[in-house]
Amino acid sequence: MRLAEFILGSPRQQGYTHVITQGVHLTNSGLQFAAACRVAGITPILFLTRDTERHGRLEEYRGNLLLTQILGVETHYLKTGTGGYWNATNLEAEGHRTLIVPTKGTHPLGFVAHLLTFLEIIEQSEREGVSLDYIYHTAGTDTALPGLLAAKFMTGHPVEFRSIAINSYSSQSHINPSVVVDRVKAILERLGAPVPSDKAIHAEIDVDEKFIGDDYAVPYADSIAAIRELSRADGDFLGPVYTGKVFAGLLDHVCNGKVPSGANVAFLHTGDTANLFGVSTVVGAVADAAGESLE
Known part of the structure; x- marks a missing residue:
């Protein structure tokens, strides 16, 4: 929004x-x-x-x-x-x-908007006495990451971004790290802020493609498990197309040590919950674990 x-x-x-x-x-x-x-x-x-x-x-x-x-x-x-x-x-x-x-x-003004997202996250965290180490978010058409990165360069905050892809993110894809670099530079130029080198921007991009599953908008076992886990632990609902796969990536990174014990993490929930009510080929068996009959 x-x-x-x-x-x-x-x-x-x-x-x-x-x-x-x-x-x-x-x-x-x-x-x-x-x-x-x-x-x-x-x-x-x-x-x-x-x-x-x-x-x-x-x-x-x-x-x-x-x-x-x-x-x-x-x-x-x-x-x-x-x-x-x-x-x-x-x-x-x-x-x-x-x-x-x-x-x-994917509009230049939209990319700028996520500078405020970053500032809001940092402000809320610091108000609660939390120094963030990582921010996890969805990497799709990458409307979010350019603004987030631009804000990081402008503020000098040390937080790291972890981008979980929900579609291909290779150099041959429509959206890839080089596109993000160009968008970050365009934002900073628009705002009259110092523009770092391409190498410096690339160094801040960390995209994990392991949680796409078979394809975009195809049910994925780890994502289904992540949706269940967050709902039962915190009463919050993720979606099957975007945010469920991202949270699956976050959980995996916690379990394998990519997120160290004691680290402070923010998860950027960008919607998708309504897609839980989509067709089964999108949602998968997300509600089947309870083992209760509808009869």
Whole structure:
């Protein structure tokens, strides 16, 4: 939601009437932008892709998609790998001003927004007398890490970031460490802050790809176990697509010593809970362990 706050602020003042953005049908950012648009008095339009071979045909609204429908969002569905949603010609011809927000909020102003996320985390921790050693977060389209890293460079705070990938993060992928480096530099340049070398930024990037499972949005045993464990220990719910896999990574790092005993860790919960109510091919057998019959 913080991304939307920054991205929508200026367009709202300039009289934009519509926002078009895109994501997979499980999208968190699409839901958050839709909700923020409603609050701002801007009409949201979503273009969502769905892998029908993996998740089946859309027969009912569930999870994040259900919430966007409750919001009354105009929604268009595309086959995976197709595009063309950028065209706002018809809306412009009708006199509307339309903002195009790239997939999952990958917008320069959105990257800047997470400087505040970092400052808020550090402020709250220090107020409680906690000196953070690590911050764990989701690495997907990487809208969060650039702003977090930029804030670290600006403040000189020693905290380390641990990024748990939910999709491929190799140098050949659309999102990779070099993309993060470019975004960090762009943020610092925008703010007039000193810009470190590419090598210095790369040295701060630590991405673990071991918890993707078979693929994006495919149930993963460690993630299912992590969702259960946190809910039963603390009453908080993670999601099966993003945050469950990240928390699985955190638990593994604690168990194998990558997070030393006594270290202070912050976990950045970025949503995804509504996807627990998605189709079984996304959620998996997350509730089966209780062993109770529904009959």
